[in-house]
Amino acid sequence: MTSNTDNRQDGPGPVLSRISASTSEEDVLCPTPPLPPGPDSQYERIGGQTGTSFLQTLIHLLKGNIGTGLLGLPLAVRNAGLVLGPLSLFAMGIIAVHCMNLLVMCSHHLSVKLNKPFLDYGDAVQYGMENVSWLRRRIVNVFLITTQLGFCCVYFVFLSDNVKQVVEASNGTTMNCHNNQTAVTVPSFDSRLYMLCFLPAVILLVFTRNLKYLAPLSLAANLAMCASLVLIYFFCFTNIPNRISLPKVGHAKDYPLFFGTAIFAFEGIGVVLPLENKMQKPQSFNMVLYLGMGIVTFLYISLGTIGYITFGEAIGGSVTLNLPNCWMYQIVKLLYCFGIYITFALQFYVPAEILIPPAVSRVSERWKLPVDLLIRTALVFFTCVLAILIPQLDLVISLVGSISSSFLALIFPPLLQILTYHNEGLSPWVIVKNTLISVIGFIGFITGTYISITEIIKRNGRHDNLDVTFFQVQ
Secondary structure, three states, rough: OOEEEEEOOOOOHHHHHHHOOOOOHHHHHHOOOOOOOOOEEOOOOOHHOOOOOOHHHHHHHHHHHHHHHHOOOHHHHHHOOOOOHHHHHHHHHHHHHHHHHHHHHHHHHHHHHOOOOOOOOOHHHHHHHHHHHHHHHHHHHHHHHHHHHHHHHHHHHHHHHHHHHHHHHHHOOEEEOOOOOOOOOOOOHHHHHHHHHHHHHHHHHOOOOOHHHHHHHHHHHHHHHHHHHHHHHHHHHOOOOOOOOOOOOOOOOHHHHHHHHHHHHHOOOHHHHHHHHOOOHHHHHHHHHHHHHHHHHHHHHHHHHHHHHHHHOOOOHHHHOOOOOOOHHHHHHHHHHHHHHHHHHHHHHHHHHHHHHHOOOOOOOHHHHHHHHHHHHHHHHHOOOOOOOHOOOHHHHHHHHHHHHHHHHHHHHHHHHHOOOOOOOOOOOHHHHHHHHHHHHHHHHHHHHHHHHHHHHHHHHHHHHHHOOOOOOO
């Protein structure tokens, strides 16, 4: 939406004074400057002249879409097949970008209609679905909380699996990355014990209520993850086998697992509206969106395909688990773990800001800080317990993607456009197209959730038969 005159009241108003349910990393590390007062003031969204540039917004968009989901895509391609997997990722990328664009378009339309400077995801759904706005707002919040806490569960499993592998191979780790000489690994504790070891450190991390203090660590984490990703690509490209005999199409029963992992990776829709709002020239955001998501889709398809070709049927829930036990790639795992550890606090910020303010508002000033810290501790403990119950990285990713990411990324945006423009002459083609996207998302939600839960039960059953006790050394 281009700049126009805003006849708002003095000050930021209620839509800016509270924390958005879809607050992103950019919001908490780089707070938006206050709006100038005055009913006759001009505004260029909220960023104005102090907002982010084209390049800064592009970098933030890439940061918001590249994480653990990218590392799990080689296994997703295995579940779909060497040909069907990349084609499906390409199609899902197009649909995901289209849904992001629908969300931005509906936000613009409702902002003008309601004379509000900015709407977040929850606001857009609330005002777009007028008849049941109170219910819809809560539904979006539920899925935002589920998604973000699901990410935190994935982070616990990712940290434990990778650190466990580094510890077990440390005795035989060599400097030779071309001919790995590690013969055996030292047996270590169950990965769930590693999660418990990480628990105190994670709790201390989320006690940082003002995340601007984590900005230097966040920058270091981003650089570490970027360097790790470059080395992962280097290894995969330099170790492609001469003969490739992998199935071009996977088993039909495994495709829902592909869907869950892929939509988990593409679920960056929560950062779209805050980024568009903060741009100096928001009319250029569509170009940022298409360029950024084009790069993201290319990375997803390339690493998913090359990773599967390199490691074949032995590919793990994260491609880092297949890297050799030489010091360079052990450091890669640790660097990525550091990045994920810092990212935990950023992902945790969204559910914390939805759940904590209503709770602390009910207690006296004396008890506000203890209640705040208690809720943070309980939420982290809850995510750790869930990760302990489901310690399989690939299935946790697929389950989180199927349950919550499918709704936020595929189901809600098309329905929001239909309901927002229902009195303004939507063409039958648009209605059919949007309905089809939402139906695809819902089918993925049902089948992906069912298959993921079935596989979790099956694997836990096998694990229980192999383990005598929880504390048994593997």
